[in-house]
Each structure stands twice: as C-alpha cells, then as structure tokens.
Amino acid sequence: TQGQVITCKAAVAYEPNKPLVIEDVQVAPPQAGEVRIKIFFTALCHTDAYTWSGKDPEGLFPCILGHEAAGIVESVGEGVTEVQPGDHVIPCYQAECRECKFCKSGKTNLCGKVRAATGAGVMMNDRKSRFSINGKPIYHFMGTSTFSQFTVVHDVSVAKIDPQAPLDKVSLLGCGVPTGLGAVWNTAKVEPGAIVAIFGLGTVGLAVAEGAKSAGASRIIGVDIDSKRFDVAKNFGVTEFVNPKDYDKPIQQVLVDVTDGGVDYSFECIGNVSVMRAALECCHKGWGTSVIIGVAASGQEISTRPFQLVTGRVWKGTAFGGFKSRSQVPWLVDKYMKKEIKIDEYITHNLTLGEINSAFDLMHEGGCLRCVLKM
Numbered sequence: 300t301q302g303q304v305i306t307c308k309a310a311v312a313y314e315p316n317k318p319l320v321i322e323d324v325q326v327a328p329p330q331a332g333e334v335r336i337k338i339f340f341t342a343l344c345h346t347d348a349y350t351w352s353g354k355d356p357e358g359l360f361p362c363i364l365g366h367e368a369a370g371i372v373e374s375v376g377e378g379v380t381e382v383q384p385g386d387h388v389i390p391c392y393q394a395e396c397r398e399c400k401f402c403k404s405g406k407t408n409l410c411g412k413v414r415a416a417t418g419a420g421v422m423m424n425d426r427k428s429r430f431s432i433n434g435k436p437i438y439h440f441m442g443t444s445t446f447s448q449f450t451v452v453h454d455v456s457v458a459k460i461d462p463q464a465p466l467d468k469v470s471l472l473g474c475g476v477p478t479g480l481g482a483v484w485n486t487a488k489v490e491p492g493a494i495v496a497i498f499g500l501g502t503v504g505l506a507v508a509e510g511a512k513s514a515g516a517s518r519i520i521g522v523d524i525d526s527k528r529f530d531v532a533k534n535f536g537v538t539e540f541v542n543p544k545d546y547d548k549p550i551q552q553v554l555v556d557v558t559d560g561g562v563d564y565s566f567e568c569i570g571n572v573s574v575m576r577a578a579l580e581c582c583h584k585g586w587g588t589s590v591i592i593g594v595a596a597s598g599q600e601i602s603t604r605p606f607q608l609v610t611g612r613v614w615k616g617t618a619f620g621g622f623k624s625r626s627q628v629p630w631l632v633d634k635y636m637k638k639e640i641k642i643d644e645y646i647t648h649n650l651t652l653g654e655i656n657s658a659f660d661l662m663h664e665g666g667c668l669r670c671v672l673k674m
C-alpha cells in the first residue's frame with residue numbers, strides 16, 4: 300500500500316450535529332514529514348462532541364473528528380526518521396517538534412510548528428487535506444482525525460510506544476487521562492497534604508483525582524451535578540462529594556466553609572464558564588490556584604472580581620496536562636504497563652466504528668466515561 304491511495308472506512312461529520320456518516324474515504328500517501336497510520340482503536344472525548352456541535356470556532360465541515368487513539372504506522376513520507384512502518388504509535392493532537400520557540404522555551408508543552416495547519420484542517424506542506432471522497436476534500440481535525448481506519452498526521456505529532464502495550468487501552472493516553480494527571484503534576488504541581496477540589500467527574504476530572512491522590516493530597520473534594528458519578532469517583536481517590544444541587548448558597552461558598560477558607564488547588568473539568576468562576580473563588584486567599592481544563596464554547600468568557608487575584612489566587616489553564624507529547628506519552632504508556640496509572644477503569648463501553656453515533660449518545664447519557672471503538 301506504500302505510496303498508494305488507500306480507500307477505507309471513516310466517520311464523516313458533514314454538518315454540525317447531523318449524525319456522522321460512515322463513508323469510503325480515500326487517504327492519500329504521506330508527503331514529506333508525514334506519517335500514515337492504521338488506527339486500531341479510537342476513543343471519544345468530549346471535545347469531539349464540542350466541535351461536532353458547531354460551537355468550536357475552529358470547527359470545519361465536512362471533517363473527520365477523533366483525537367484519542369492508537370495504531371500502527373503503515374508508511375512514512377520523505378525525511379521521516381523517528382518512526383517507520385510497523386511502529387506502534389499514539390497520534391498526538393499536541394505536537395512536539397523540539398525546534399520551535401515554544402518547544403525550546405522549556406516553559407510550555409505547546410508547539411508552534413504545525414498548529415496553524417491543524418487548526419485549519421489541512422497538512423502543512425501544501426495546505427491541503429489527505430482525505431477525500433471521490434475527489435472532494437474532507438478536512439482533518441486537531442491534526443489527528445482518528446475516526447478513520449487510516450489517517451495521515453505530521454511526524455511531530457506521533458509518539459512511538461512500547462509494542463507490547465494493548466492498543467485498545469493506551470488509546471486513552473491520546474487525551475483525557477494525561478490531561479487530568481498532567482494538570483496536577485505539571486501545571487498545578489500539587490504537593491503532599493494539599494486540599495483539592497475537582498469540578499466535573501468525567502474522565503478528565505477522575506484523572507485529576509488519580510493524579511492528586513498520587514501527589515499526596517490530603518482531601519480530594521469532587522463536585523458534580525450527577526450524584527451517580529460519586530460511587531465510581533471513590534475508586535479514583537475522591538474523598539468527599541458535593542452536589543451543587545443540594546445547596547442554596549453558591550458552590551464556592553460551600554467549599555470555602557468546609558475547608559477553613561478555601562482549597563489549595565481547584566480544577567475545572569467541565570467547560571462551563573460560571574463553574575470556572577466558582578472554581579477560582581473557592582481557592583484559599585493568598586495562594587489558592589485554579590486550573591482551567593474544560594473547553595468553553597465560542598463567545599463564552601470568564602469573569603471574576605480582580606480583587607480575587609489581587610489577594611493571591613492564581614488562575615491557570617492547561618492543554619494536554621502540560622505533557623510534552625512525543626517525549627512523555629511513551630513514558631505514560633510505560634507507567635501503565637508497570638500498573639502505576641489506571642486506564643482500564645475509565646473504559647466503560649466498547650463498540651465499533653460503525654456504531655459511532657450510538658457511542659456519542661452514550662456519552663451524553665451519563666454512566667459513560669470512555670467508549671473505545673474498534674476500527
């Protein structure tokens with residue numbers, strides 16, 4: 300198949316919120332600096348649903364969504380040296396080129412090399428898509444487009460992993476689990492004894508809990524409007540639960556009252572700007588730090604009284620938990636293989652690519668953390 304167009308199945312999003320359509324798509328060979336990957340498993344993340352909803356200013360249609368997956372390299376373009384056909388890999392929506400201003404800064408995991416192209420749904424070389432249906436181009440998404448049996452990504456967006464690792468499980472290391480763990484370890488740098496509040500107990504929030512537990516947090520307070528999430532959250536380290544619906548007063552006040560003045564760290568894992576405000580305002584005066592993880596729709600803005608920051612609270616955000624993707628995803632895979640981090644516990648459903656619309660329905664029903672699709 301090397302050097303040839305591959306025709307395979309992919310789920311195409313033609314329009315916001317219209318059911319995805321399983322189509323035969325043509326996947327062009329990888330050009331210089333590109334890698335074509337056979338995707339074996341992909342999970343669904345809330346961000347896929349967000350872009351599909353039409354609320355993402357970078358959302359382009361028709362496109363192939365998906366960014367949490369694992370597969371095997373089928374072929375590589377000219378100049379690609381770090382991976383070769385047969386390598387087991389995880390596509391990384393957050394690239395790492397090791398050469399750009401961002402990568403060299405030592406201050407961030409963001410990478411500037413291909414970001415403009417991935418945001419525009421195309422490949423960097425020729426600003427075109429490698430996906431088409433009967434000659435009509437279909438946009439890429441997040442530089443990954445994993446809802447396709449084959450995808451083409453930039454070489455700076457590929458993490459080579461241990462070939463022994465089960466691809467169905469480690470697909471989750473493409474987004475949600477590293478995001479939560481890294482938000483604690485890299486962005487907040489939670490220390491032993493700290494009091495932590497987590498808003499939203501989906502996969503990202505539960506991974507925050509797992510990270511906080513391993514960092515030695517003394518109290519991990521889970522906040523969710525769905526009380527069914529509390530039972531499962533215990534297994535990830537959450538020690539106390541608060542359902543905002545049980546209180547008349549603002550949730551930030553509830554948390555300040557039960558923590559002698561506020562939490563040391565809070566994490567917003569929902570994408571709701573009023574919850575982001577509450578998460579900042581439940582932090583302790585003088586040092587409390589709040590990390591925004593949730594992605595909010597176009598047009599939404601955060602606000603608080605500047606006095607909240609003047610008096611020492613810190614507002615931060617994180618993308619992919621601050622992990623350098625190509626360098627650290629393989630390390631996370633190794634940690635999973637050594638049973639130092641959970642993955643299996645986040646997978647509540649397994650379906651096939653053909654059932655992808657049902658998988659999105661499940662995601663909105665609750666009771667679902669991650670649904671993994673076999674391609």
Ligand code: NAD
Nearest residue numbers: 345346499500501502503523524568569570593594618619
């Ligand atoms: P999810 O839908 O599984 O979890 C969200 C949880 O929040 C649910 O349990 C829901 O009941 C709860 N919730 C909703 N409204 C609430 C409210 N007002 N108060 C309290 N709880 C509430 O989602 P997920 O897959 O865990 O993703 C969470 C967010 O993180 C999404 O916005 C996603 O787009 C974003 N995300 C960001 C990054 C990043 O790098 N920054 C990475 C992955 C995901």
Ligand code: AHE
Nearest residue numbers: 344346355356357474594595597618619
């Ligand atoms: N296009 C969106 C941006 C969404 C966003 O913030 N994405 C996160 C990852 S979410 C993964 O589930 C991220 O890493 N952002 C950094 C980046 O460079 O995109 C919008 O709202 O504009």
Ligand code: ZN
Nearest residue numbers: 344346474475
């Ligand atoms: Zn995601």
